[in-house]
Amino acid sequence: MTEPTVYELSSPGRIGFRYPNLDVPMAELPAGLTRDELPLPELSELDVVRHFTHLSKLNYSIDGGFYPLGSCTMKYNPKINEEGARLSGFANIHPLQPIETVQGCLVLMFELQEYLKEIAGFAGVSLQPAAGAHGEFVGVSIIRAYHQSRGDSKRTKILIPDSAHGTNPATTTMSGFDVGNADLNAVRAACDDSVAGLMLTNPNTLGLFDENVVEVIKLVHQAGGLVYGDGANLNALLGIVRPGDLGFDVMHFNLHKTFSTPHGGGGPARLAWPNTWLISCPVPLSPSLKKALTKYRRCLVL
Numbered sequence: 001m002t003e004p005t006v007y008e009l010s011s012p013g014r015i016g017f018r019y020p021n022l023d024v025p026m027a028e029l030p031a032g033l034t035r036d037e038l039p040l041p042e043l044s045e046l047d048v049v050r051h052f053t054h055l056s057k058l059n060y061s062i063d064g065g066f067y068p069l070g071s072c073t074m075k076y077n078p079k080i081n082e083e084g085a086r087l088s089g090f091a092n093i094h095p096l097q098p099i100e101t102v103q104g105c106l107v108l109m110f111e112l113q114e115y116l117k118e119i120a121g122f123a124g125v126s127l128q129p130a131a132g133a134h135g136e137f138v139g140v141s142i143i144r145a146y147h148q149s150r151g152d153s154k155r156t157k158i159l160i161p162d163s164a165h166g167t168n169p170a171t172t173t174m175s176g177f178d179v180g181n182a183d184l185n186a187v188r189a190a191c192d193d194s195v196a197g198l199m200l201t202n203p204n205t206l207g208l209f210d211e212n213v214v215e216v217i218k219l220v221h222q223a224g225g226l227v228y229g230d231g232a233n234l235n236a237l238l239g240i241v242r243p244g245d246l247g248f249d250v251m252h253f254n255l256h257k258t259f260s261t262p263h264g265g266g267g268p269a270r271l272a273w274p275n276t277w278l279i280s281c282p283v284p285l286s287p288s289l290k291k292a293l294t295k296y297r298r299c300l301v302l
Contacts, residue, residue, distance in 0.1 A: 010041035121244025135252030191223035
């Protein structure tokens with residue numbers, strides 16, 4: 001299927017918008033910033049609207065059909081939630097404005113932190129990461145810092161099941177670990193003193209809840225490793241089980257999935273907190289990790 005571009009639809013002389021008459025004196029533009037020709041398409045407003053509306057109908061979207069697999073862009077966000085995210089108090093805030101003018105947003109951030117801590121069953125939550133992949137990187141960096149704080153430098157491997165979230169291997173590599181791509185049946189054999197941790201998405205990318213999750217976590221802990229929970233599909237667990245109670249040590253939430261945050265750009269609005277943002281990916285911590293990483297507060301909001 002070939003669709004014409006706006007340049008192909010262009011017709012000389014068509015105008016989509018007219019600027020109002022100047023109410024200030026006209027000033028010449030600097031010579032170095034002007035050009036004799038500017039080959040932009042010439043279309044009417046109706047041409048533009050019809051063109052992009054037509055293209056939008058060629059996309060498969062949640063508004064027009066059902067997605068059988070729950071991936072990032074496939075969750076349904078209620079329209080009223082999208083409107084709430086666009087409220088001027090969120091959308092127009094600036095990270096450098098006076099702190100006394102953002103108290104409502106700071107309260108919202110604190111309450112969010114407390115709610116997420118209770119929902120997931122963890123001792124603390126960082127609101128610093130700005131996206132899901134960023135949350136993963138922070139979480140695995142926390143695991144690395146935990147082992148370093150104990151002088152345990154021989155742990156160089158992170159185990160990742162085949163059914164894990166696709167970004168997990170990239171996060172592991174960026175954090176300086178080797179990827180051990182073992183399925184869950186091989187966890188026992190893979191656990192040795194080189195294992196820093198396991199990254200587990202539960203329910204996994206296939207939509208299945210791992211009934212052996214407690215046993216798997218126990219095996220990793222017995223080997224001295226930590227368990228990272230990818231919260232990509234946390235909406236399936238809300239109100240049923242808390243990851244912290246299962247034994248996970250650190251995890252991230254994808255708020256664009258579980259809590260209807262608009263996807264992309266770090267959340268519904270980037271709200272100021274000293275040295276941080278309100279984000280789309282909080283990272284909760286277990287009590288032992290929170291205690292071990294107290295000295296890292298310069299870079300983490302715990």
